[in-house]
Amino acid sequence: MARSKEFEENEVLEKAMKLFWEQGYEKTSMNDLVERMGIHRRSLYDTFTDKHTLFLKAMDRFRERIDTRLVAGVKQSESAREALRFVFSFIINGEEDSPPGCMCVNSAVEMAMRDADVDAKAIKAFTDTERLFAGIVSWGQQSGEFTKKYEATELAEYLHNAVTGIRVMARTSVPKEKLWRIAEFTMHILEPQDG
Incomplete structure (x- = not known):
């Protein structure tokens, strides 16, 4: 008879995701993962195959989590300006008990040039973010x-570029006031121009 798992897969994946998000792929060892996830090394391999596969699943988990929250917040907004402000607030303030910045941006910077799987996931995440902004x-x-001076897709690319920079800066000691100044200026550029 097969032995039943002594853990809930989504719970341990969430723990792995936060560790990778915080430390990156290279700095995170298998020992770190086993300790943080609270499972045996054999269980980790049986469930997730290897560190790389676990990392890719953690990236997917991050995307599902962030996308769900962003889309819900945008849908609850009463105006486009409020929706955009929500996105900037979500990115600048982050989530309670989560590392700062964005796991997809961090992973792209760390690994995309040498890992086609990470590159593909990062590009997909960026494309989806631009689609959200275009909407x-x-x-x-x-x-x-x-x-209306520019196409929505062009402005979405511009917004995504600004947000990506903010996500990187959020991992440093740059004060949130500066991040908000950048966000406010970015939103100001979208305002209709007279004349």
Whole structure:
């Protein structure tokens, strides 16, 4: 008879995700993972195959978690400007009991040049973020909140670039006030221009 697992897979994956998010792939050892996840090394291999596979699953877990929260917050917003402010707030303030910054951005910087799987996941995450921004910008253009001088997709790429920089800076000791100044200026650029 097969022995039943003594852990819930999503719970231990969440712990691995936070560790990778905090430390990155290279700095995280198998011993670190076993200790943080609270499972035996054999169970880790039986369930997740190897460190690389676990890392890719952790990236997927991160994306599901963040995307769900971002989309929900945007849908609850009453205006495009409020939706955009929510996204910036989510990124600058982060989540309670989670590392700062973005696991996908961190992973892209650390590994995308030498790991095709990580590169593909990062590019997919970036594309999805730009799609979210394009939806917000289109909404704002239709409501008159945002300029129509540029295509929504162009402004979405610009917003994503600004957000990526903020996500990197959020991992440093840069004060949140500076991140908010960048966010406010970025949102100001979207306002309709007179004349």
